[in-house]
Amino acid sequence: MPEFTALIIGCGTxxxxxxxxxxxxxxxxxxxxADRSIERAEHLAKSLGSSATPLxxxxxxxxxxxxxxxxxxxxxxTTGPFSRDTVSLIRTVVESGVPYADINDDxxxxxxxxxxxxxxxxxxHRGVGVLxxxxxxxxxxxxxxRHMAGRMDVVEEVRFFMVGDAICRSESIWRQQLALFGQPxxxxxxxxxxxxxxxxNFQDIEFPPPWGSIRCYTVGLETVTIPTSxxxxxxxxxxxxxxxxxTTEMLKGLIDAGFASEEPVEVDGVRVSPAGxxxxxxxRLQPSGVSxxxxxxxxxxxxxxxxNGHPAELIMTYSFPPGDIAMATAxxxxxxxxxxxxxxxxxxxxxxPEAMDPAPFMWDMESRxxxxxxxxxxxxxx
Numbered sequence: 268m269p270e271f272t273a274l275i276i277g278c279g280t281x282x283x284x285x286x287x288x289x290x291x292x293x294x295x296x297x298x299x300x301a302d303r304s305i306e307r308a309e310h311l312a313k314s315l316g317s318s319a320t321p322l323x324x325x326x327x328x329x330x331x332x333x334x335x336x337x338x339x340x341x342x343x344x345t346t347g348p349f350s351r352d353t354v355s356l357i358r359t360v361v362e363s364g365v366p367y368a369d370i371n372d373d374x375x376x377x378x379x380x381x382x383x384x385x386x387x388x389x390x391x392h393r394g395v396g397v398l399x400x401x402x403x404x405x406x407x408x409x410x411x412x413r414h415m416a417g418r419m420d421v422v423e424e425v426r427f428f429m430v431g432d433a434i435c436r437s438e439s440i441w442r443q444q445l446a447l448f449g450q451p452x453x454x455x456x457x458x459x460x461x462x463x464x465x466x467x468n469f470q471d472i473e474f475p476p477p478w479g480s481i482r483c484y485t486v487g488l489e490t491v492t493i494p495t496s497x498x499x500x501x502x503x504x505x506x507x508x509x510x511x512x513x514t515t516e517m518l519k520g521l522i523d524a525g526f527a528s529e530e531p532v533e534v535d536g537v538r539v540s541p542a543g544x545x546x547x548x549x550x551r552l553q554p555s556g557v558s559x560x561x562x563x564x565x566x567x568x569x570x571x572x573x574x575n576g577h578p579a580e581l582i583m584t585y586s587f588p589p590g591d592i593a594m595a596t597a598x599x600x601x602x603x604x605x606x607x608x609x610x611x612x613x614x615x616x617x618x619x620p621e622a623m624d625p626a627p628f629m630w631d632m633e634s635r636x637x638x639x640x641x642x643x644x645x646x647x648x649x
Contacts, residue, residue: 270296271340271608276326278302278311279439281370281402282345284597286311289343290318294605301326301335327352329359336363340608343600344369348443349376357386357397366395366607370402370600374453374487377405380617381492387617396612398603400620404429404505405490406599408568409620410628412490415570415581415641416497417625424502424571427490428472428483430564431509432592442546448507448518449527449542453487455494455503465527466519470506474565475584475640481565482515483508492619499572510564521545563589563638580644588636598631 273295275286282300289295300315301324302308308321325331326346336342342360344353349371357380360367371377380386380399390397400406408427416422431444452463468485483506494500509515521527526545531538563586570581587595599620606612606623613622633639 269608272297272299272338273604274299274301274322274335274339274342276301276324276342276344277346278304278307279345280437280593281597281600283311284593285343285345285600286315286319288594288597288601289604290315292601292605294608295340299335299339326356329355332356332359333363336360336365339365341366341368341604343604344371345597345600347372347439348446349373351376351379354379354383354386357399358389361386361390361393361395361397364393364395366397366604368398368401368600368603368607370406370596371399372402372405372447372489374489374491377489377491381495381619383617390617391615394615396607396610396615397617398607398612398620398623399617400489400492401600401603403596403599405492406620407596407628407632408505409490409493410599410623410625411568411583411585412493412570413496413621413623414625414629415568415583416572418581419570419572419574419579420576421499421573422497422570423499423573424569425493425500425504426502426567426569427505428470428567428569429505429507430474430478430481430483430566431507432564438546438550441549442542444518445522445527445542445545446529447486448484449522450487452485453491454485454505455488455500458501466522472506472508472567474567478565481508481510482512484515484519490621493621496619496621563587564592574643578644582642584640584642585632586638595632595635595637598635599628602628602631 271294273289275282278300286300289298297318299320299322300308300311301322303325305323312319312321353376357367449465454461466484469482471480471482473480486505486507488505493503526541528541531540565586568583
């Protein structure tokens with residue numbers, strides 16, 4: 268069996284989880300863990316043992332990225348927040364003939380990547396695959412939707428409901444959440460794209476016991492490729508909330524007051540970012556009434572369409588194990604990495620997550636403690 272080496276960019280929560288999963292599997296015998304902070308990279312490499320090598324790397328520097336690719340079988344990018352700079356990084360990696368995958372959840376960047384004829388042509392010319400958006404959403408959501416769409420004759424609507432953990436969040440994760448909830452909402456409705464104000468629409472979703480009703484707000488459609496991949500769709504949207512209702516409403520209050528803005532303001536002669544201040548303070552909070560031993564968190568995919576000639580709805584409820592949700596989330600990225608190095612994509616090029624066979628992704632999620640329950644519109648277990 269060939270011995271592959273993965274370059275993991277970013278040594279934060281998702282980078283750490285991805286590194287561990289790579290070494291647990293059979294595809295990768297060695298990994299390089301890279302970060303702007305060599306101290307953080309060295310700390311992670313030391314915790315992983317002799318199979319990991321640390322590297323100082325600024326992924327915004329194309330020259331540094333190019334030099335880091337010698338002997339690398341695949342690049343896994345876990346840094347965030349993602350932006351237009353990501354496109355330059357992908358180009359540099361692909362030009363070197365190295366496959367690439369990431370956990371990109373930025374709608375604008377994903378649209379640029381998937382609509383780029385240049386990147387797709389370059390990947391085909393270099394003979395490599397590119398899999399952007401292999402996180403929780405997009406990523407697992409796309410894969411689960413494809414699984415459910417295969418059980419319908421026609422798919423017409425899909426809604427994704429994501430419930431996050433309100434505690435134990437770092438400053439960087441809170442900043443990402445502020446950006447996610449605070450930006451105008453892009454959704455697909457009536458066969459076209461619409462934009463609505465941030466946190467302007469909500470639903471109180473009834474999850475199976477023991478969760479009950481949880482309020483979720485529309486956020487940008489991270490699964491931006493789905494309407495293109497499934498042309499019969501008339502509606503697609505993503506809805507998010509938190510396990511603690513007070514956290515959801517606190518976030519809405521901050522966003523409504525302008526505290527999700529990255530535009531610096533002057534305070535006592537010092538220019539500071541409102542989002543930066545918010546993220547710092549939120550990371551220090553322990554929401555009242557929420558135990559530190561969080562139970563499984565629910566998520567749902569609801570699909571409407573035609574099945575056996577009649578209107579139907581399929582509801583997939585799935586939940587992550589308590590504790591390290593990052594490991595279950597990173598599984599999507601690492602499974603994708605295995606497909607890339609073993610050349611199991613349909614062909615070289617840029618592909619969305621829903622282009623992949625759902626089976627290996629769902630199998631790996633189940634092996635890491637993710638529970639699935641799929642019901643039809645008559646509440647019959649499938």
